[in-house]
Amino acid sequence: MSTFSSDVTLTSTDTLLRGATAGAYARVVHDVVDDVAARFAAVSQPWSGASRDELAALVDAVDLDGPGVGTDDALRETADLYATHAVWFHDPAYLAHLNCPVDIAAVGAEAMIAAINTSVDTYDQSTVATLMERRLVAWTAQRIGFTDGDGVFTSGGTQSNMHALLAARESALTAPDGSRISGLARTGLQARLRVLATDVSHFSVAKSAMLLGLADDAVVPVATDPDGRMSPDALTEALAATERAGDVVMAVVVTAGTTDRGTVDPLAAVARTCDAAGVWLHVDAAYGGGLLVSPTRRHLLDGIERARSVTVDFHKTFFQPVSSSAVLVRDRADLARTAWHADYLNPATDPDNQVDRSLQTTRRFDALKLWATLRAIGPEGIGRRVDAVCDLAAAVHADLVDDPELRLVASTDLSTVIFRYQPAGVSDAQADALVAQVRRVLFDSGRASVAKTVIDGRPCLKLTLLDPGRTLADVRRVLTLVRDVAHGLLAGEALAGLSGPPCRDVHPHLDRTLTEGDR
Ligand SMILES: *Cc1c(COP(=O)(O)O)cnc(C)c1O
Numbered sequence: 001m002s003t004f005s006s007d008v009t010l011t012s013t014d015t016l017l018r019g020a021t022a023g024a025y026a027r028v029v030h031d032v033v034d035d036v037a038a039r040f041a042a043v044s045q046p047w048s049g050a051s052r053d054e055l056a057a058l059v060d061a062v063d064l065d066g067p068g069v070g071t072d073d074a075l076r077e078t079a080d081l082y083a084t085h086a087v088w089f090h091d092p093a094y095l096a097h098l099n100c101p102v103d104i105a106a107v108g109a110e111a112m113i114a115a116i117n118t119s120v121d122t123y124d125q126s127t128v129a130t131l132m133e134r135r136l137v138a139w140t141a142q143r144i145g146f147t148d149g150d151g152v153f154t155s156g157g158t159q160s161n162m163h164a165l166l167a168a169r170e171s172a173l174t175a176p177d178g179s180r181i182s183g184l185a186r187t188g189l190q191a192r193l194r195v196l197a198t199d200v201s202h203f204s205v206a207k208s209a210m211l212l213g214l215a216d217d218a219v220v221p222v223a224t225d226p227d228g229r230m231s232p233d234a235l236t237e238a239l240a241a242t243e244r245a246g247d248v249v250m251a252v253v254v255t256a257g258t259t260d261r262g263t264v265d266p267l268a269a270v271a272r273t274c275d276a277a278g279v280w281l282h283v284d285a286a287y288g289g290g291l292l293v294s295p296t297r298r299h300l301l302d303g304i305e306r307a308r309s310v311t312v313d314f315h316k317t318f319f320q321p322v323s324s325s326a327v328l329v330r331d332r333a334d335l336a337r338t339a340w341h342a343d344y345l346n347p348a349t350d351p352d353n354q355v356d357r358s359l360q361t362t363r364r365f366d367a368l369k370l371w372a373t374l375r376a377i378g379p380e381g382i383g384r385r386v387d388a389v390c391d392l393a394a395a396v397h398a399d400l401v402d403d404p405e406l407r408l409v410a411s412t413d414l415s416t417v418i419f420r421y422q423p424a425g426v427s428d429a430q431a432d433a434l435v436a437q438v439r440r441v442l443f444d445s446g447r448a449s450v451a452k453t454v455i456d457g458r459p460c461l462k463l464t465l466l467d468p469g470r471t472l473a474d475v476r477r478v479l480t481l482v483r484d485v486a487h488g489l490l491a492g493e494a495l496a497g498l499s500g501p502p503c504r505d506v507h508p509h510l511d512r513t514l515t516e517g518d519r
Helices: 019-042 052-060 071-085 104-116 128-144 157-172 183-190 203-211 232-244 267-277 288-293 367-400 428-445 472-490 494-498
Strands: 150-154 193-197 219-221 248-255 281-285 309-313 325-329 406-410 416-421 451-455 458-464
Touching: 019 071, 019 104, 052 071, 104 367, 128 150, 128 288, 128 325, 128 367, 150 157, 157 193, 157 203, 157 248, 157 281, 157 309, 157 325, 193 203, 193 232, 203 219, 232 248, 232 267, 248 267, 267 281, 281 288, 288 309, 288 367, 367 406, 367 416, 367 472, 406 458, 406 472, 416 428, 416 472, 428 451, 428 458, 428 472, 428 494, 458 472, 472 494
Parallel strands: 193 219, 193 248, 248 281, 281 309
Antiparallel strands: 150 325, 309 325, 406 416, 416 458, 451 458
8 A cells, every 4th residue: 555656764854944955845744645645544453463373573674774765665564564554543343541642733834844854942943933932822821810920841641740730849948038948958848748649640749749859648539529619618617727737739740631530630629629729730621622712611711820830731622732731820920930951052141942941951942833733723723623523422321321331430521432341140249350351352352442440449440431532322332332341251252242344434534534624
């Protein structure tokens, strides 16, 4: 199926711009695009289903120390290896993790980024790119309700959370006169810093605490309501208990869209409590950030403007290619505290260097993709897609309410569905075991991909709906497979459930699966 036909080495953007090489560049990239487009049209299930051993053999068979085979052959071989066995998030039977099908305008921008290769660290390497990223940071801050905020694009929610908590730590370790607490006083105070978060906050919160050198017990769990939302009363109690223990609250972390349930913590109530206690509130909106542009659900984020820092993952609910995320702060001084200066790169006398704000130095111009999407479909277009996936989840929930076999386990504010296969007569222990088995049989077959998690101590299957082009019928097809596989497993023949046709009976249209402009 390969269409590669030229042989060139692209060494720099400089050579790209010269006539002959520019022609070769266009041909090579067109060939790759044609190949991938053909695969988009032909893919009939989320992935090939090849075993790990088969894949390892294919990967190991490539001679990385051998002589080069030329651009065409290299790309043909690479596509045959990678694209053939990749997991296709746009396939209607891929319902596992927080991966979105990507906006086409953003993919176009990605092609620009790859070839032009801007690094948004210093102004002299990025010029207009710095100004475009600054504009988008300001746009996002304004959507949040930060009137004089700041921020920077990051590689993902994990880095955004880490960066926000670093800023919170530095704020906690700043003396009243604005100077940085240092030496033994710093060591002593740092050991007493606490981060209050629910046990369903993203694991990057606990990991950040470790990376930031906080104490092993620095993350204090705050109780949740039965739906997994932080309880404001429990927060009040936890703040008081921390103070009684002589510890110092470095930050309270709430989640706008928990990774499993997609629930939004009560931001306004928590913000009130944090304001009263004078503590740093971080809102992890990695998943729920898309609500910023939702025409119908923006109210779920009411109170986010009172946060001191916010994480938004554009590569989730803004339908951006990986990677694209940002950390935003309400007060510019909070990012400035961690700036570091090098004579060769960003002397303190130079304004406008994004590296001053970032944990990275060389950094992708990911902002260009969001820019292109916003110009292509506007914030409303993105917001309608967010609504579409939330509406679909609500429809699936309604569909399953009285299902005799699939039992809903949790509600959602966003787009996840958490359930178990447990008809009458199947014990809790049997249903527990079926979760991993059903997921594995489906995954190994390549026919469908669903996720699993644990809710209140019990294993559950999980769907994450992030494709605005999907319909209830698409999801029902996968749920039918789940039931069929569970029947087969209970009857001792796991593969019995997989004899039917693929979940996709029509080829996807690129405009739908890559979510080009809403029509
Ligand atoms: C996905 C997610 C993260 C981590 O984001 P990455 O982009 O995967 O690093 C953090 N917090 C929440 C709530 C998430 O859902």
